[in-house]
Amino acid sequence: MIGTTRYPHVFSPLDLGFTRLKNRILMGSMHTGLEEAENGYARMAEYFAERARGGVGMIITGGIAPNPEAGVGGKLSTPAEAEQHRTVTRAVHAADADVKIVMQILHTGPLAGTPDCVAPSAVKSRIGRFTPMALDEDGIEKQIADFVNCAVLAQQAGYDGVEIIGSAGYLLSTFLVEKTNLRTDRWGGSWPNRMRFPVEVLRRVREAVGPRFILIFRIAAMDMLDGGLAWDEIVELAQAIEAAGANIISTHFCWHEAPVPTIATMVPRAAFAGVTGQLRKVVGVPVITSNRINMPAVAEAVLARGDADLVSMARPMLADPQIVLKALQGREDEINTCIACNQACLDHTFGGRLQVSCLVNPRACNETLLNYLPTASPKRIAVVGAGPAGLAYATVAAQRGHRVTLIDAGPEIGGQFNLAKRIPGKEEFHETLRYYRRMIELHGITLRLNTRADAALLQAEGFDDVVVATGIAPRTPDLPGINHPKVLSYIDVILGRKPVGQRVAIMGAGGIGFDVAELVTHQGTSAALDIAVFAREWGIDFEGHPRGGVTGVTPQVAKSDRHVTLLQRKADALGKTLGRTTGWTHRLTLNRRGVQMVGGVEYLGIDDAGLHTRVNGEPRLFEVDTVIVCAGQTPLRSLFDDLQKAGVKASLVGGAFEAAELDAKRAIDQASRLAAEV
Ligand code: FAD
Ligand code: NAP
Ligand code: SF4
Numbered sequence: 001m002i003g004t005t006r007y008p009h010v011f012s013p014l015d016l017g018f019t020r021l022k023n024r025i026l027m028g029s030m031h032t033g034l035e036e037a038e039n040g041y042a043r044m045a046e047y048f049a050e051r052a053r054g055g056v057g058m059i060i061t062g063g064i065a066p067n068p069e070a071g072v073g074g075k076l077s078t079p080a081e082a083e084q085h086r087t088v089t090r091a092v093h094a095a096d097a098d099v100k101i102v103m104q105i106l107h108t109g110p111l112a113g114t115p116d117c118v119a120p121s122a123v124k125s126r127i128g129r130f131t132p133m134a135l136d137e138d139g140i141e142k143q144i145a146d147f148v149n150c151a152v153l154a155q156q157a158g159y160d161g162v163e164i165i166g167s168a169g170y171l172l173s174t175f176l177v178e179k180t181n182l183r184t185d186r187w188g189g190s191w192p193n194r195m196r197f198p199v200e201v202l203r204r205v206r207e208a209v210g211p212r213f214i215l216i217f218r219i220a221a222m223d224m225l226d227g228g229l230a231w232d233e234i235v236e237l238a239q240a241i242e243a244a245g246a247n248i249i250s251t252h253f254c255w256h257e258a259p260v261p262t263i264a265t266m267v268p269r270a271a272f273a274g275v276t277g278q279l280r281k282v283v284g285v286p287v288i289t290s291n292r293i294n295m296p297a298v299a300e301a302v303l304a305r306g307d308a309d310l311v312s313m314a315r316p317m318l319a320d321p322q323i324v325l326k327a328l329q330g331r332e333d334e335i336n337t338c339i340a341c342n343q344a345c346l347d348h349t350f351g352g353r354l355q356v357s358c359l360v361n362p363r364a365c366n367e368t369l370l371n372y373l374p375t376a377s378p379k380r381i382a383v384v385g386a387g388p389a390g391l392a393y394a395t396v397a398a399q400r401g402h403r404v405t406l407i408d409a410g411p412e413i414g415g416q417f418n419l420a421k422r423i424p425g426k427e428e429f430h431e432t433l434r435y436y437r438r439m440i441e442l443h444g445i446t447l448r449l450n451t452r453a454d455a456a457l458l459q460a461e462g463f464d465d466v467v468v469a470t471g472i473a474p475r476t477p478d479l480p481g482i483n484h485p486k487v488l489s490y491i492d493v494i495l496g497r498k499p500v501g502q503r504v505a506i507m508g509a510g511g512i513g514f515d516v517a518e519l520v521t522h523q524g525t526s527a528a529l530d531i532a533v534f535a536r537e538w539g540i541d542f543e544g545h546p547r548g549g550v551t552g553v554t555p556q557v558a559k560s561d562r563h564v565t566l567l568q569r570k571a572d573a574l575g576k577t578l579g580r581t582t583g584w585t586h587r588l589t590l591n592r593r594g595v596q597m598v599g600g601v602e603y604l605g606i607d608d609a610g611l612h613t614r615v616n617g618e619p620r621l622f623e624v625d626t627v628i629v630c631a632g633q634t635p636l637r638s639l640f641d642d643l644q645k646a647g648v649k650a651s652l653v654g655g656a657f658e659a660a661e662l663d664a665k666r667a668i669d670q671a672s673r674l675a676a677e678v
Helices: 003-007 040-053 077-097 137-156 173-178 191-208 232-243 273-280 294-303 316-320 323-328 345-352 388-399 429-442 455-459 491-493 511-521 531-538 583-591 638-645 664-677
Strands: 025-027 058-064 100-107 161-166 214-222 248-253 287-289 310-313 380-384 402-405 447-448 465-469 471-476 488-491 503-507 562-567 594-598 600-607 610-615 618-622 626-629 631-633 649-653
Touching: 003 323, 025 323, 040 058, 040 077, 058 077, 058 649, 077 100, 077 137, 100 137, 100 214, 100 345, 137 161, 137 191, 161 173, 161 191, 173 191, 191 214, 191 232, 214 232, 214 273, 248 273, 273 287, 294 310, 310 316, 310 388, 316 323, 380 455, 388 402, 388 429, 388 664, 455 638, 465 638, 488 491, 491 511, 491 626, 503 610, 511 562, 511 583, 511 594, 583 594, 638 649
Parallel strands: 025 058, 025 310, 058 100, 100 161, 161 214, 214 248, 248 287, 287 310, 380 402, 380 465, 402 447, 465 649, 488 626, 503 562, 503 626, 562 594
Antiparallel strands: 471 631, 600 610, 610 618
C-alpha cells in the first residue's frame, strides 16, 4: 500500500501487549448529540462504522456520563443502557474487527449545567451555569464507584476500553487545581492530596476491568490557566496515572474557560504536539497528541519527530470519514479537509440546539439520513456558479451519476471562498478549494470558467435541469456620498485592488466586517502559519513551562499602524453574530490591536471630512481616509428571473436562494441535500 511507504510512522501498528492498534491514527472523542437524538444509538452505530471502514485504528466515543449528575447526554450506569451501547460496538467490530472502539467516560463536574452538579468545592466555573455542591467523603466514594460501574458496563457492552477524561475543567481536573479545590481533607490541600481523586478513579477502574482492557487517561498537558498546574505536577500526575494502570496517556490542552484558542482555524497545525513530545520523554506508556492535526502528512511529521505515539483526529473525521484510507491508498488530494471553523460541530454542541455535523460534509452524523446514491435516470445538469453551493451541488450530483456542467464567470472556482482564503487565519480554506478541484476531475464534471451564463446560453444547450448558484451582491447602503472615492467595497479591499488609508471606518460588523478588520490591521506572518507567532500573540510559553503554560506571560499583539473603527447600527456588543466558540478570539485580537468598536450608529453621509454619523443620538464625525462597506448582501437572482421569463425550469441554491444569514455551512448543506434528491 502506498501509504505504508509515504506515511511509515502512521501505518506502523502499536502493540499494547494484550492487543494491537493497526495504525497510529485514532478518532478523538466528540460530543455529537446523537446520544440524545431520536434513534440516536442506531445513527451513532452507522456514524462510527463508516469511520471504521474508513481505516482509522481506534475510535473514542463522545463522552458518556457515569451518573445523572455528570451532566452529559449519553449515560451508562445500568445494564439496559449497556444494551444500547452494544448496538455501537457491534456495528464497529462488524465493519472492521481490527478497529478498537473505546468509550469515553465524562463527568463534567461544575460544568454539568444542572443545579445538582458536584465538584470538590463549591466554586462556580466562569462558564458554568450553577455553583456546584461540594462533595463530602461519601459523595467522593460514590463518584468513584460510579466511574467503576460505568467502566465495567462498557466492558460488558463490548467496548475495547475506556478513556477517562481528567482535563478541560471537568470533575477530575477540578480536584487538581488549587483555585477549584479548596478542601483541607485528604482530597485537597497538598499536591499529593489534590492528585488523589483522579489517580484513585483510575486505579479502581483498572482493578475492576482487569489487565486486558484498554485504559486511557486524558491529562491537561497545559491547562492554560493563570495559576494552573506546574510542569512538575503534570509529570508527576502522568507517572502516577501510569503506575495506577493506564495503557495510554492522551494529552489535552486548555480548560474550556481559558481565554486561549487551541483548536480554531487561526491555531497553527499541530501547535501543541511539542508539549506531548516533552511528556512522552517522562512516561513509559504510549502518548496521544491532538489539536489541529488535519492531514496525514501533519500526523506523519508529528510521529516522525517523536512527539507522540498516536495522533488523535477528531473533527477531521467528521469532515472526511475516509481520511486514513485515502492516505493509505495515496489519494490525499481527495481528502475533504477539516478547516477548523467549528461552525457545524462545536458551535452546535455548545449552542445546544442543533445536531452536530460538519460544514464541509453535511453527511457527518446524518449517515443514515443523507446518502448520495447512484441515480437510475442520469440527467444533463447545468450548475451556474462555482462557489460553495455550486461546487457541492455539482460534486454530489456528478458522484451520483448525473452529467454535470459547472459554469462560472470568474477565472477560478470557489466564489467567495477566494476572498475568505486571503484573510490571515483562514488559510485552511485553500484545502476546500483543492478538494473541489479534485472532485471536478474525479467525477468528470465539465468545468467552464470565465463564462458568464445567461438564459439564452442555457436554453440553447437544452439541459434537463439548471441550478442557479450565482451567489450574492454586496449591499450598498443608500447614503449621501456613497460614491465618494474614499468608499471601498470589501471585495476591492480583500483583493487589494484599491489602496486603503491610515484612518479607516468599516461599516458593518458581521463576519465580513470582522474579517476585513483583521486583514487591514494585520502585520507580518499569519499566526496560523507560525507557532512562535501564535504563542507570542496568545501569551503561551511552550518551553519555559510556567504554571498553566501561561502564568506571567503577556500576550504580545502588535498594535496596528492603522486607526480602524468597526461600526454597526445595532446597539448590541459587536461580534454577537460570530461563531459561538470562535467569536471571542476575533473580538479579543482586534481589541488588542487597538480597533475601536462602536454600536448604535446611524450613518448620515460621507464626504471629504469623513463619515458623518449619529451615535446613540449624538452627532459624530469619523475623520477617516477610507470607508469600507461590509453591510451585508443581497441575492443575485437576475439569471434565475431571466430563466423564469424564458420558461426554463431552474432551482436556486446558496446565496442566490437567500442571502440573509447565509454562510458556507448553509450553502453546502442545502446544495448537497438538493443534489442527493435530483
Ligand atoms: P458565492 O460564493 O458567492 O459564489 C457564487 C458564484 O457564482 C461566484 O463564483 C460567481 O462568479 C458565480 N456567478 C454569479 N453569476 C454568474 C453567472 N451569471 N454566470 C456564471 N457564474 C456566475 N462563510 C462561512 O461559512 N464561514 C466563513 O468563515 C466565511 N468567511 C468568509 C469570509 C469572507 C471574506 C467572505 C467574503 C465570505 C465568507 N463566508 C464565510 C461566506 C461564504 O463564503 C458564503 O456564504 C458562500 O461563499 C456562499 O456560497 P454561494 O455558492 O452561494 O455563493
Ligand atoms: P452579516 O453577518 O449579515 O453582517 C452584515 C453587517 O452589515 C451587520 O453588521 C449589519 O449590522 C450591517 N448592515 C446590514 N444592513 C445594512 C445597511 N443597510 N446599512 C449599513 N449596515 C448594514 O453579513 P456579512 O458580514 O456580509 O457576512 C455574510 C455571511 O458570511 C454571514 O452570514 C456570515 O455568517 C458569513 N461569514 C462568516 C464568517 C465566520 O467567520 N464564520 C466570516 C465571514 C462571513 P447593522 O444592521 O447593525 O448595522
Ligand atoms: Fe472541521 Fe468545520 Fe467540519 Fe467542524 S464544521 S469538522 S471545524 S470543517
